[in-house]
Amino acid sequence: MTTLPAPRPNEVLSCVGCPLCRAWRPGLDHNSRVAAPSVVWPAGVAHAQPWTPHQPPPSCCSPPTPRTRSLAQSPPRRPNVPPESPTLGLSHLQFEATLHAGRTSPNPNDFALVAMLGLLGLRIFEACGADIADLGEEHGHRVLKVRGKGGKVVLTPLPPAVQRAIEAAVAGRTEGPDLRTRRGTRMDRHCATRRLKRLAVQAHITLPRMHPHMLRHTFVTTMLDAGVDLRDVQIAARHADPRTTMRYDRARKNLDRHPNYILAAYMASGT
Numbered sequence: 001m002t003t004l005p006a007p008r009p010n011e012v013l014s015c016v017g018c019p020l021c022r023a024w025r026p027g028l029d030h031n032s033r034v035a036a037p038s039v040v041w042p043a044g045v046a047h048a049q050p051w052t053p054h055q056p057p058p059s060c061c062s063p064p065t066p067r068t069r070s071l072a073q074s075p076p077r078r079p080n081v082p083p084e085s086p087t088l089g090l091s092h093l094q095f096e097a098t099l100h101a102g103r104t105s106p107n108p109n110d111f112a113l114v115a116m117l118g119l120l121g122l123r124i125f126e127a128c129g130a131d132i133a134d135l136g137e138e139h140g141h142r143v144l145k146v147r148g149k150g151g152k153v154v155l156t157p158l159p160p161a162v163q164r165a166i167e168a169a170v171a172g173r174t175e176g177p178d179l180r181t182r183r184g185t186r187m188d189r190h191c192a193t194r195r196l197k198r199l200a201v202q203a204h205i206t207l208p209r210m211h212p213h214m215l216r217h218t219f220v221t222t223m224l225d226a227g228v229d230l231r232d233v234q235i236a237a238r239h240a241d242p243r244t245t246m247r248y249d250r251a252r253k254n255l256d257r258h259p260n261y262i263l264a265a266y267m268a269s270g271t
Contacts, residue, residue: 089219089248090214095222098196098199099111101202102114107182108165109169109180110195110199113179113192114196115162118216118222120156120158121216121219121220121236121237123213123216124189126146126147126148127178127212128179128186128188128189130144130146130179131175134178135170135178141157141158143156143157143158144156193210193211196212216237220233220237220248230242233245
């Protein structure tokens with residue numbers, strides 16, 4: 001083994017293509033005035049020539065690529081999002097059947113779950129995270145304090161039907177979650193998905209996959225069908241970008257107004 005001086009920090013950083021490291025290198029020049037420690041290297045590198053910043057970097061360090069050179073000047077780009085939402089909501093009749101199945105269920109949490117997702121437009125984590133302490137009154141309205149994305153807290157008014165559904169699920173309790181499982185624990189998204197699948201079977205709704213977000217999607221599309229302005233729907237759904245609401249609307253219209261129906265009606269005599 002041969003004892004060689006250890007490389008100085010500024011020499012090590014010289015072979016790195018990161019702009020941040022190159023910016024730090026001048027500030028480390030004071031290390032050249034400090035006695036360099038010794039390190040034991042294998043004998044095979046005893047005759048290695050010293051490397052200087054003016055020489056090409058060794059093979060262990062990759063040269064900067066055009067992508068890394070322009071990283072500081074290239075802002076992050078928004079990912080490509082399809083113009084239509086991949087999730088399809090329930091039709092008006094399917095939503096009515098789901099509400100009826102929840103209302104007639106022996107478990108009051110079923111109707112409260114459907115009402116909070118489909119009539120309030122809550123996300124599943126918002127509905128499952130709601131507590132009894134979040135219920136209150138504001139300016140004469142019965143409201144629910146909702147903790148949404150990014151920790152944002154909003155007050156959502158409760159229509160009478162939703163208020164009755166939540167009160168039935170609470171069943172006189174003064175604390176704890178609004179939605180509970182059969183064992184009395186807080187309902188989570190997995191339990192909610194299972195409950196919704198059972199309700200879909202009871203309502204004789206044939207769907208390839210029933211999940212909680214379908215009811216939030218139904219909340220948006222049903223509100224648009226009821227004639228609510230797109231801007232008001234965006235506010236109710238708490239979409240930060242209006243294009244998100246438009247994606248829900250576009251997916252609905254692509255099926256309802258598909259030209260296949262016009263062609264079939266035009267050729268009705270032959271079919």
